[in-house]
């Protein structure tokens with residue numbers, strides 16, 4: 001896509017209603033970035049697990065990334081910088097996000113953008129060719145999306161991934177019965193993140209579009225089951 005095409009596309013991508021209504025304070029309002037763009041805060045929100053979960057996702061990309069990686073949605077903290085650090089000479093990272101302030105914030109965070117393309121796109125309508133990416137990372141996005149949006153995001157992530165490539169999801173998950181987080185997190189998630197409990201009730205593997213073959217699905221949980229990584233190999 002040429003820079004001109006990309007600019008005109010950005011102008012036509014609306015911020016989805018659920019993001020405006022539910023998450024304006026976290027991602028859409030310019031003050032959101034001022035409040036949340038702090039490493040210690042995003043780590044606190046994940047109860048000290050940010051680095052562990054970031055590294056669990058990165059591990060799937062390998063020590064040196066030589067292919068094309070797509071990060072679906074910006075992440076507060078140093079997630080994207082760590083992906084960039086792994087890019088080999090042939091590696092490339094695309095990051096998309098639907099919120100203009102998030103795009104601006106990512107540009108400000110990234111020091112070296114020679115191997116990175118940041119674009120305003122919606123995760124439900126990715127502007128990439130079928131089977132064009134070696135790996136796709138979706139870090140803590142699914143729990144923020146209503147069910148029908150989540151299904152489309154997953155379908156799009158699979159569509160753009162090459163056969164043999166990985167789609168890496170990291171997100172919330174239902175904690176084990178004895179975990180105190182099973183009780184502590186319910187009021188927090190139900191108050192602030194109305195779609196998040198879906199991650200406790202359902203499995204990402206069950207939300208894949210019908211008619212798409214995948215080679216492998218692997219799931220690992222962390223922190224007493226409160227978090228999960230699901231890796232789908234196409």
Ligand SMILES: C[S@@+](CC[C@H](N)C(=O)[O-])C[C@H]1O[C@@H](n2cnc3c(N)ncnc32)[C@H](O)[C@@H]1O
Pocket residue numbers: 016019027042072073074075076077096097098099102121122123124139140141144
């Ligand atoms: C990845 S999620 C949450 C990440 C994590 N909680 C953090 O600390 O940033 C947040 C991002 O998803 C973006 N987002 C939400 N819905 C989207 C959509 N439909 N398409 C693209 N980006 C979306 C928001 O604008 C926001 O930047």
